[in-house]
Every structure is written in C-alpha cells, then in structure tokens.
Amino acid sequence: MLRKGLFRKPKNELEHRGMDQAFAQPFIPDDVCIFCSSCKNTLFVTEVKDNNYVCPVCSTHFKVSARERIHMILDDGSFDEFYTDLTSFNRIDFPGYEEKLENAKEESGETESVICGKGTIGGFETTIFVMDSKFMMGSMGTVVGEKITRLFEYATKEKLPVIGYTLSGGARMQEGILSLMQMAKTSGAVKRHSDAGNLYVTVLTDPTTGGVTASFAMEGDIILAEPKALIGFAGPRVIEQTIRQKLPQGFQRSEFLLEKGFVDAIVERKDQKIYLKNILALHSKEVLL
Amino acid sequence: MEAYKRVMAARAKGRATTQDYIDNLISDFMEFHGDRRYADDAAIIGGIGKLKNMPITVIGIEKGHTTKEKVKRNFGSAHPEGYRKALRLMKQAEKFNRPILCLIDTAGAYCGIEAEERGQGLAIAENLMEMMTLKTPILSLFIGEGGSGGAIGLAVADQVWMLENAVYSVISPEGCASILWKDASKMKEAAQCLKLTAKELYELGVVEKVIKEKEQGKEFKKVYYLLEDLLFDAFEKALKLPKEELLESRYQRFRKIGAQDEQ
Structure with missing residues (x-):
C-alpha cells in the first residue's frame, strides 16, 4: 500500500504564506476609500466628501x-x-x-x-x-x-x-x-x-x-x-x-x-x-x- | 387565521362588484367615459344616477366576473387615466353639488411600464390633494379588496365604510410575507400582522362603519337595502353641513391618525 501523498511536494511554510489572501489583496479600510460601482474606480472618502458626495470621475451621485x-x-x-x-x-x-x-x-x-x-x-x-x-x-x-x-x-x-x-x-x-x-x-x-x-x-x-x-x-x-x-x-x-x-x-x-x-x-x-x-x-x- | 379568511372572502369568485352595487343601489345610472387627457380606463366605472331620489356621482373600481370581463377591466387595477377620470367626474360633482360615492375593490393600482410612463404616482397624489378640498360630500365604501395606494386614491372621504368581509391594507399579505420572511406562502401570518380586517380597522379609527354581510346570493339583497338607507341618510346630513365645516372635518379625520396626542 502506497503512503498517501508520496508524490506530493513537501510543505513549505514560506511558500504558503506568500499565497495568503491577506497578503494577496491590499488592505483598504472602509472609512478611507469607497468604490464607485458605476465607473469601477476606488476613490478616497475625503475626495468624495469634498465633492458633495459625487464621484469626481463619473459624476455618480452617492447617497x-x-x-x-x-x-x-x-x-x-x-x-x-x-x-x-x-x-x-x-x-x-x-x-x-x-x-x-x-x-x-x-x-x-x-x-x-x-x-x-x-x-x-x-x-x-x-x-x-x-x-x-x-x-x-x-x-x-x-x-x-x-x-x-x-x-x-x-x-x-x-x-x-x-x-x-x-x-x-x-x-x-x-x-x-x-x-x-x-x-x-x-x-x-x-x-x-x-x-x-x-x-x-x-x-x-x-x-x-x-x-x-x-x-x-x-x-x-x-x-x-x-x-x-x-x-x-x-x-x-x-x-x-x-x-x-x-x-x-x-x-x-x-x-x-x-x-x-x-x-x-x-x-x-x-x-x-x-x-x-x-x-x-x-x-x-x-x-x- | 381569521384575517386571511377575510382576505380570501374579499377576493372570492362571485363576490358582488361595483357594477352589482350600481345595478342594485342606483337608478337611471349613466356611465361616463374618459379622462379627457389620454384614454378611458375600463378598470374604473364612473357616472351619475339617483340614490332614491338624490342625484349622485358614483365612481368605482370594477374587477369583473367572467374571465373576459376581468381582462377588459384589467382585473380591477387602474392606470393613471382611471384616477384622472375619477378626478374629472368628482370635480363635475363638486360643480353641481352632487355627493360622491366611491366603491373600492382593487388589489392595487396597476404596476407596469405604461402606468409609470403616464405618472401613476402623480395621478394618485393629485387625487389625494384635490379630494381633501372638494366642496361636496364624499363617502368611500370598501366592497372587496382595498389595495394600498390604488385604494386610498379614491378614499379621501368624509366617511369610509367597509363591508364586513372587505379588507384594506398598505401591502398585500403575500407582498408583506415575501419582504418580511422572504416567503410569500406565509401570507396567513402576514395578514394577521397587518391588521387589515374591517373590525380591526374600525378599532384603529380608520373606518366609521362596518356593514354586516349576510350570506351571498339572494340574502345579499338585504345588504343593498340597508346600504341604500344608510348612504341616503349620510349624504342628506352631509349636504346640510356648511362647506367649511365639511372640509374641516374631512381634514381632521385624517389629521388625527398618528397625531402626537395619541402617543
């Protein structure tokens, strides 16, 4: 009987961590940036606020x-x-x-x-x-x-x-x-x-x-x-x-x-x-x- | 599940519709058509006739009995032109000092592309505003279903009466259940929560009178006889009131609902 995982690559902790979700995506706190679902741009909250809560790129009026x-x-x-x-x-x-x-x-x-x-x-x-x-x-x-x-x-x-x-x-x-x-x-x-x-x-x-x-x-x-x-x-x-x-x-x-x-x-x-x-x-x- | 039984009764096949009430209560009835703006809406019947010897204007939402009639009447769901026809005939009634009887039986104002294009919301809003200051007595009688905005669009009145098995609600029990529990089949529970039966609405102070119903069929004649007397008396009294008093009491009738002193 063959041992399970005989031909599997040995685990490498460092490699695994490199693939971690937390590292793969940049961390953006909700209160700093917002996403405009209309033009798909990520915008700074301050920038949107200063623009009367209107998207500066596509003029979408946010709530x-x-x-x-x-x-x-x-x-x-x-x-x-x-x-x-x-x-x-x-x-x-x-x-x-x-x-x-x-x-x-x-x-x-x-x-x-x-x-x-x-x-x-x-x-x-x-x-x-x-x-x-x-x-x-x-x-x-x-x-x-x-x-x-x-x-x-x-x-x-x-x-x-x-x-x-x-x-x-x-x-x-x-x-x-x-x-x-x-x-x-x-x-x-x-x-x-x-x-x-x-x-x-x-x-x-x-x-x-x-x-x-x-x-x-x-x-x-x-x-x-x-x-x-x-x-x-x-x-x-x-x-x-x-x-x-x-x-x-x-x-x-x-x-x-x-x-x-x-x-x-x-x-x-x-x-x-x-x-x-x-x-x-x-x-x-x-x-x- | 008492409440939902009433909903079923209000929607039951063979239940008397606006046309039946007109045939039994009003003599020399003449139907008048069209809103003079766009079209005639067959979901609303309007016209003039006599209640005993009193000339009155009658406006009612008609569902129809047979499939053919139901299709013609759009199953009792009016378009904006229906509400505009109603308002036109109500203004005419005001001019000639005729009392207005509104008969209500609708699942709701129609939801569709054309209804939106022609301003369903605006049509109802205008009726609410105008009916509030119409200088002639108005009485709205709920004979079956009273579906939300489509019903209140003809129910800004001096008095609102309901048949025992009529219902009046902000949303259909099915709609409420699907929003609340994401499950339209829980309409029985929803009907119970909404307080939509005549008795409950009377207790809430939303209607002035509940008309007892006998068994359908021959016995229903008795309901017509009773209504004929009650409506005649109510209109006769209302016609004698000074107009300012009539309008003030109509305003206060709605003003007090949800006012602070109730809290």
Missing part, C-alpha cells in the same frame, strides 16, 4: 445622509430643527418592529427617517425636510407623516416656503394601514399650504418610490430631481414580476421622468444650493422689483 444634506444646502448655522421629540413606537404590535427601529436609530444616528426644520438659503428664509436612507430606507410611518404635516401647517401659518428632499422606499409596512393614512394626511397639509399661496419645491433623490411618490413627493409647485435617481410608484422588481419581462435601460430614472414630463429640471448636487436660492428669490415678497 448622502440627511444631516450632510442640510449642511450642504442651508447657510451655515442657520438650521433650527423641529419636532425632535417625536419617535415611532409599535402601534399595531407588528413582530420585530422594535428591533428594526433600534437598528435604524443606531445605523443612522437619527430618531426617524425625516429631519424637519427651518433655516436660510442665501439669506432667504425657508422651512425644509430631508429624508434619510439609513433609517429604514426612508420609509413613511406615522411619525414621518406627522412631522411633515406639522411642518406644512407651520409653514402655512408663517407664510414660508417648504423645500423637501424626498427619499423613500414607500409607506412603512410595520405600521400597517396607519402608514397608508399618512399619504392622505400629508397631502391635505400640502393642499392647505398651496391654497394659501405658498411655495413648495421638491427635490427627488435616489430612490423615491411608493407611497411617498404617490403623495407629497409629486405635489410640489416645482419638482426637481438629482441625476439618475430612481423615481417611481412601483419598484422596478415589482414591475418585472408583474409583467414578466426585463425593464428597459434607464426606466424610472430622473432623465426618463424629465422626458415624460414629470419633473421640471434635473439639478446636479453642486448646483442645488444656488438653484434653490434663485427659486426662493423669485418667490420672495422682499425682492425689489
């Missing part, structure tokens, strides 16, 4: 937290946050919702998926809401509905514009029908704000879908979008499952919506502050004619 956005859009130190005491709880005893909420809070560092408040843009006073992807993908539950409704009611009373950055996977399933009702509730507040002659500008960001698209996202006097953002009522996967065919390239992206006539303009992130300032200026009662 940005609600706080960062407020920092980018509003004048420094002008932001006054509202309704921070409102937090979600498990209203319909939905299994696992408490843990979901805890995880979302930890991941995003926020108490809910929307931040509301007021501030100035180029000196023009406005109220603003910004949704955050890291909190349950910006889903709309009762607190999101309540915060946005209150903001519109406040803006109506104070005769202020509302600027809204939308980002959402839709109504929050874990709060059942109560989430769906927020679509009507927020729309009612938008209508009152509008009927009183106030300005509402929405900026649709990636992704804006479901119940948010079918309510306050599409109710702006002026509807702007970030480049290549996914915007739609039904998500692409749901549509593919329904019609059993592949969707065309670029379907439901900002450029597609512009072509179909559903957004006023696509505005790159670096230009948004100036763009919004100019809109506010044109609607300002203080402007000298």
Whole structure:
C-alpha cells in the first residue's frame, strides 16, 4: 500500500504564506476609500466628501445622509430643527418592529427617517425636510407623516416656503394601514399650504418610490430631481414580476421622468444650493422689483 | 387565521362588484367615459344616477366576473387615466353639488411600464390633494379588496365604510410575507400582522362603519337595502353641513391618525 501523498511536494511554510489572501489583496479600510460601482474606480472618502458626495470621475451621485444634506444646502448655522421629540413606537404590535427601529436609530444616528426644520438659503428664509436612507430606507410611518404635516401647517401659518428632499422606499409596512393614512394626511397639509399661496419645491433623490411618490413627493409647485435617481410608484422588481419581462435601460430614472414630463429640471448636487436660492428669490415678497 | 379568511372572502369568485352595487343601489345610472387627457380606463366605472331620489356621482373600481370581463377591466387595477377620470367626474360633482360615492375593490393600482410612463404616482397624489378640498360630500365604501395606494386614491372621504368581509391594507399579505420572511406562502401570518380586517380597522379609527354581510346570493339583497338607507341618510346630513365645516372635518379625520396626542 502506497503512503498517501508520496508524490506530493513537501510543505513549505514560506511558500504558503506568500499565497495568503491577506497578503494577496491590499488592505483598504472602509472609512478611507469607497468604490464607485458605476465607473469601477476606488476613490478616497475625503475626495468624495469634498465633492458633495459625487464621484469626481463619473459624476455618480452617492447617497448622502440627511444631516450632510442640510449642511450642504442651508447657510451655515442657520438650521433650527423641529419636532425632535417625536419617535415611532409599535402601534399595531407588528413582530420585530422594535428591533428594526433600534437598528435604524443606531445605523443612522437619527430618531426617524425625516429631519424637519427651518433655516436660510442665501439669506432667504425657508422651512425644509430631508429624508434619510439609513433609517429604514426612508420609509413613511406615522411619525414621518406627522412631522411633515406639522411642518406644512407651520409653514402655512408663517407664510414660508417648504423645500423637501424626498427619499423613500414607500409607506412603512410595520405600521400597517396607519402608514397608508399618512399619504392622505400629508397631502391635505400640502393642499392647505398651496391654497394659501405658498411655495413648495421638491427635490427627488435616489430612490423615491411608493407611497411617498404617490403623495407629497409629486405635489410640489416645482419638482426637481438629482441625476439618475430612481423615481417611481412601483419598484422596478415589482414591475418585472408583474409583467414578466426585463425593464428597459434607464426606466424610472430622473432623465426618463424629465422626458415624460414629470419633473421640471434635473439639478446636479453642486448646483442645488444656488438653484434653490434663485427659486426662493423669485418667490420672495422682499425682492425689489 | 381569521384575517386571511377575510382576505380570501374579499377576493372570492362571485363576490358582488361595483357594477352589482350600481345595478342594485342606483337608478337611471349613466356611465361616463374618459379622462379627457389620454384614454378611458375600463378598470374604473364612473357616472351619475339617483340614490332614491338624490342625484349622485358614483365612481368605482370594477374587477369583473367572467374571465373576459376581468381582462377588459384589467382585473380591477387602474392606470393613471382611471384616477384622472375619477378626478374629472368628482370635480363635475363638486360643480353641481352632487355627493360622491366611491366603491373600492382593487388589489392595487396597476404596476407596469405604461402606468409609470403616464405618472401613476402623480395621478394618485393629485387625487389625494384635490379630494381633501372638494366642496361636496364624499363617502368611500370598501366592497372587496382595498389595495394600498390604488385604494386610498379614491378614499379621501368624509366617511369610509367597509363591508364586513372587505379588507384594506398598505401591502398585500403575500407582498408583506415575501419582504418580511422572504416567503410569500406565509401570507396567513402576514395578514394577521397587518391588521387589515374591517373590525380591526374600525378599532384603529380608520373606518366609521362596518356593514354586516349576510350570506351571498339572494340574502345579499338585504345588504343593498340597508346600504341604500344608510348612504341616503349620510349624504342628506352631509349636504346640510356648511362647506367649511365639511372640509374641516374631512381634514381632521385624517389629521388625527398618528397625531402626537395619541402617543
């Protein structure tokens, strides 16, 4: 009987270590570099941050937290946050919702998926809401509905514009029908704000879908979008499952919506502050004619 | 698995559809077609007629009974033009001070390429906004399935009523199960979690009235008789209200859901 491994090359510790995975790949910590899945380049985080979280090579707009956005859009130190005491709880005893909420809070560092408040843009006073992807993908539950409704009611009373950055996977399933009702509730507040002659500008960001698209996202006097953002009522996967065919390239992206006539303009992130300032200026009662 | 039984009942073959309600409740009904923008959507029936002696506008989502009808009605899933037709007829009702009855029975607004191209989200959003301030009484009655955005697009009303076996949900139990447990076959558990039955929704304060159903068939006539009286009384009362009061109470009806004082 032959001994097993008779003709095998003897083990060489040094050779083996040379092949080790840890040595074969360069070690890149997550907080130093990011990978752009669009142009396949590895980029420094600092470089991307300085460029408004836009890829300096291919101009892909990366997701940005609600706080960062407020920092980018509003004048420094002008932001006054509202309704921070409102937090979600498990209203319909939905299994696992408490843990979901805890995880979302930890991941995003926020108490809910929307931040509301007021501030100035180029000196023009406005109220603003910004949704955050890291909190349950910006889903709309009762607190999101309540915060946005209150903001519109406040803006109506104070005769202020509302600027809204939308980002959402839709109504929050874990709060059942109560989430769906927020679509009507927020729309009612938008209508009152509008009927009183106030300005509402929405900026649709990636992704804006479901119940948010079918309510306050599409109710702006002026509807702007970030480049290549996914915007739609039904998500692409749901549509593919329904019609059993592949969707065309670029379907439901900002450029597609512009072509179909559903957004006023696509505005790159670096230009948004100036763009919004100019809109506010044109609607300002203080402007000298 | 009580909840899922209701879902099955709401979807059951042979269940009364919008057309049946119109035939039994409304006399001299005339159907009006088209959104004046793009097309006529057969998934939504709209028109005018009389409830007892009261002129009213009726708008309802129709699923159809036979396979041929179902295909024609797109299985009760409306496209944007359907919601736009509904809004056009509701504006007409407002002009002539006619109450509006919306009958809801849909798995959801249609998910497809054309629906997206023509702005499904926008069409529903516009209905939500406009219905909130429409200066005429609106009552939405859920007769079968109430599927999410497609249902609420016709359910911003002064009162929302449900048949005992109707359901109303933010997502289908199948959809919920596949997201939650990556397994669509757990729809029974999902139905239980979503609180989608008429009774549960009544307890949550989302609907004002639950209509008891007798057995299907001949006995169902009794439901129509009951509804005829109840709807007539509700509209008669609502028509007498000053418009500001009507609109304020419609606004507050939704405003209070999930408001802070509940916490």
